[in-house]
Amino acid sequence: MTGTAEGVARAYAARWLWKAAVPAALPVFGALTLLLIPLAVLAAPQASTQPASSACSTAGTAATVAGIALEAVQMGQAQTIVRVAAARGLGPHAATVALATAYQESRIRMLANDGSSPHLTAQQAAVTATSLTYAHDGLGADHDSVNTFQQRWTAGWGTVAQLMDPVHAADAFYARLVQVPDWQTVPLTRAAQAVQNSAAGGAYAGWEPLARELTAMLWPAAQDSAATPGGAVAAVCPGLPVPAGSWVRPSPGAVTSGYGPRQGVLHAGVDLAGPRNTPVYAATGGSVTTAACTSAFCDRDGNLNVAGYGNLVELDHGNGVTTRYAHLTGFTVTPGQQVPAGALLGFQGSTGNSTGVHLHFEVRQNGAPVDPLPWLADRGVDLHAPHPT
Structure with missing residues (x-):
């Protein structure tokens, strides 16, 4: 490695060193990997089939x-x-x-x-x-x-x-x-x-x-x-026009991995693969509990040797229901923020314990993971249905 490359490596290391405390502060996050990332969402009075859009990215x-x-x-x-x-x-x-x-x-x-x-x-x-x-x-x-x-x-x-x-x-x-x-x-x-x-x-x-x-x-x-250290980026893309209380597809892309056992370990969510920087939206309204890099670094793609979810956003929807959005290139929200259904949360990436660009989306109810596919289907969202790319 050249002196210049070493300097860049040190700069990146310094820039992301502060994040080492995040997995420690969130032990459940630091202990899990891609296979263990979960997510949940609150029942809504009104369902919506409003498709997610990938016409926008982190650059607008x-x-x-x-x-x-x-x-x-x-x-x-x-x-x-x-x-x-x-x-x-x-x-x-x-x-x-x-x-x-x-x-x-x-x-x-x-x-x-x-x-x-x-x-x-x-x-x-x-x-x-x-x-x-x-x-x-x-x-x-x-x-x-x-x-x-x-x-x-x-x-x-x-x-x-x-x-x-x-x-x-x-x-x-x-x-x-x-x-x-x-x-x-x-x-x-x-x-x-x-x-x-x-x-x-x-x-x-x-x-x-x-x-x-x-x-x-x-x-x-x-x-x-x-x-500014962290995976925060400007919210340059508009949110989806979604009625309050509705549920929406969290991001465009094909389902590439579903919920269930994978090599003896539970894959506690569903993967949606789309182009890098495809927008990721709130599946329904809630409060942001986490918006942080949960890995050693998030300024570049991770791999299976990197622990954590990379850039992760978690929403609390009340009544014990939470949702998680993992491996983002960057996030556009901050902890404590209230977001409506369809709000822009971040962009698809491959940070953390990941081998390709996708959104790892999970649903948890009272701390236990549930299969997002039937959960969303019951609320009018079919992840296998055709959608814009």
Whole structure:
């Protein structure tokens, strides 16, 4: 690890060190893992089939920037890139260079790679194809290049698992950018090319207006995120228009794992998998009892070796009923806050004890987990029904 990378690691460690007390303060949270995350909800007098929407993400809705239409997915990836620059203590120019590079390389999308390039050996192709097992926004096929910056594991950028982590991808770009002599004053395209060593290095300059305007849009929130520890983010997305007392689908996405035994351990909830930063909503009205990072770190994706739920929101609906929303990239509420049904709580992610982007949603009644599928079905919400994505 380079000195720069070590410095970033120490910065991240310092930034999230305070969270070590959270599992201690919430022992039931710290002791459980993804398989043990539960959730419950209060009976409502009026049911609702209002679908959840994924048209918004942590960066807001889709936007037109410098005359270029960007989807919410692209805006979400852009926000990650800008946030990492702020977390490293770099100025907005670094984010501008990175965004111009990412737009040229991937249109600011997290690309996987199926390994079909004829330039790869069979072994290299197999390793590259493992990128398909990680959350991604589309496919690329240039050698073994993956992610928003099209970084290559065979070129020493990191393992495929690391490169498919948006935070690592951005951090790796900045680690090399700051080693470029006079990177802050040389033309953007020269700085980007020094990092990327691309066959089309002159193309980065064409996206400088887009990158500058996009940085200006996202930099204030990135600075706030860097200055405030925790997974809190601005509530940039509107809540769902839901009648009081109704129940709603907590997030878009397909059911990928239901309630019940899993390898001898109870999976006490249901998993809904959608794109990274898909909005997560309150299934019904209640009081926020927890909005915190419950793992050692929540600024990047976790894995099965990380204990805790990552960023977790828990709601108390009264009469012994609570609901939990786990593995969020960030949350938009604070403990003690009263929220109505359909209120935005946070965004789907893979923090904590998790292996892929999803919402782990649970229902508990008097402390005991119940199956969310029939619980919600009794209240007019069918998680298996078609829904917007």
